[in-house]
Amino acid sequence: MRNFQNDTKALALNTATLGHNLPGYGAGWEAEKLVDACAERGFGGITFWSQELQTRAHAIGNYTRSAGLDVCGLCRTPYLTGSDAGSDDAVLQSIELAAELGADVLTIVTGGTHPGTKGLVDSQNHLAERLQNIAPIAEQHGVKLALEPLNPMFGGNRTCLMTVEDALNICKKVGSENLGIAIDVYHVWWDTRLGETLQNIPPTQIFGYHLCDWLENTTDMLLDRGMMGDGVADLLAIRRMVEMAGYQGYCEVEIFSERHWWREDPNLVLDTIVERYRNYC
Numbered sequence: 189m190r191n192f193q194n195d196t197k198a199l200a201l202n203t204a205t206l207g208h209n210l211p212g213y214g215a216g217w218e219a220e221k222l223v224d225a226c227a228e229r230g231f232g233g234i235t236f237w238s239q240e241l242q243t244r245a246h247a248i249g250n251y252t253r254s255a256g257l258d259v260c261g262l263c264r265t266p267y268l269t270g271s272d273a274g275s276d277d278a279v280l281q282s283i284e285l286a287a288e289l290g291a292d293v294l295t296i297v298t299g300g301t302h303p304g305t306k307g308l309v310d311s312q313n314h315l316a317e318r319l320q321n322i323a324p325i326a327e328q329h330g331v332k333l334a335l336e337p338l339n340p341m342f343g344g345n346r347t348c349l350m351t352v353e354d355a356l357n358i359c360k361k362v363g364s365e366n367l368g369i370a371i372d373v374y375h376v377w378w379d380t381r382l383g384e385t386l387q388n389i390p391p392t393q394i395f396g397y398h399l400c401d402w403l404e405n406t407t408d409m410l411l412d413r414g415m416m417g418d419g420v421a422d423l424l425a426i427r428r429m430v431e432m433a434g435y436q437g438y439c440e441v442e443i444f445s446e447r448h449w450w451r452e453d454p455n456l457v458l459d460t461i462v463e464r465y466r467n468y469c
């Protein structure tokens with residue numbers, strides 16, 4: 189297991205952690221300012237969100253790389269299932285944006301239950317069918333796709349994948365090398381079968397690992413994520429399982445925290461992340 193005590197090369201920031209870097213919202217920092225702040229603190233990578241890039245994806249990607257950081261990801265495709273599913277064109281646009289940014293991985297939050305159906309099976313089948321068409325297009329653009337299973341409380345309108353096992357089954361069904369999974373501690377911390385699930389998967393199947401914490405008394409399931417060390421998720425145990433499955437990539441801090449961390453000075457948030465990463469992750 190990697191030792192992060194004196195090494196932040198694998199530390200990445202998901203810009204959602206600062207409430208996104210949109211003017212007048214969250215940190216409100218320009219992308220360049222954010223990149224500089226991460227570079228100064230020894231971060232290795234950044235994951236952006238589509239809405240932050242507008243027409244500047246190429247320039248922001250280049251600026252990030254010139255500062256010595258990787259663009260490890262872009263969030264995300266439109267939903268692929270559920271009432272709010274995006275069109276094929278909208279999905280293609282997100283792939284093109286990831287390519288323009290030079291992001292290694294494009295994250296997929298699947299969307300909820302396929303209209304007119306109940307339960308998960310039909311939705312998962314529909315998801316697999318769409319991915320069979322999408323994965324080759326992403327491959328042509330040099331973009332990897334990461335399916336992120338969500339905590340079951342997000343079923344219905346946000347996801348039809350609730351466990352890592354669900355996501356791996358879809359990968360198996362689709363059978364594309366550029367389709368893998370992202371594991372987020374917020375979504376898997378409760379899963380006592382995670383270690384078992386991750387045994388014997390292909391060592392290159394995990395494309396991302398996301399950090400935050402589950403607060404003992406969470407007040408908002410979407411926007412009250414905790415800072416690492418403040419909650420009840422066994423972060424070291426989860427990382428051990430993920431690394432035993434072959435993952436050696438970035439540990440991306442992704443904290444949606446409307447009432448706490450988004451209101452703090454972004455410099456304090458970034459400093460806290462580095463300290464917690466070294467000692468709790």
Ligand code: ZN
Pocket residue numbers: 336371372398442
């Ligand atoms: Zn995540």
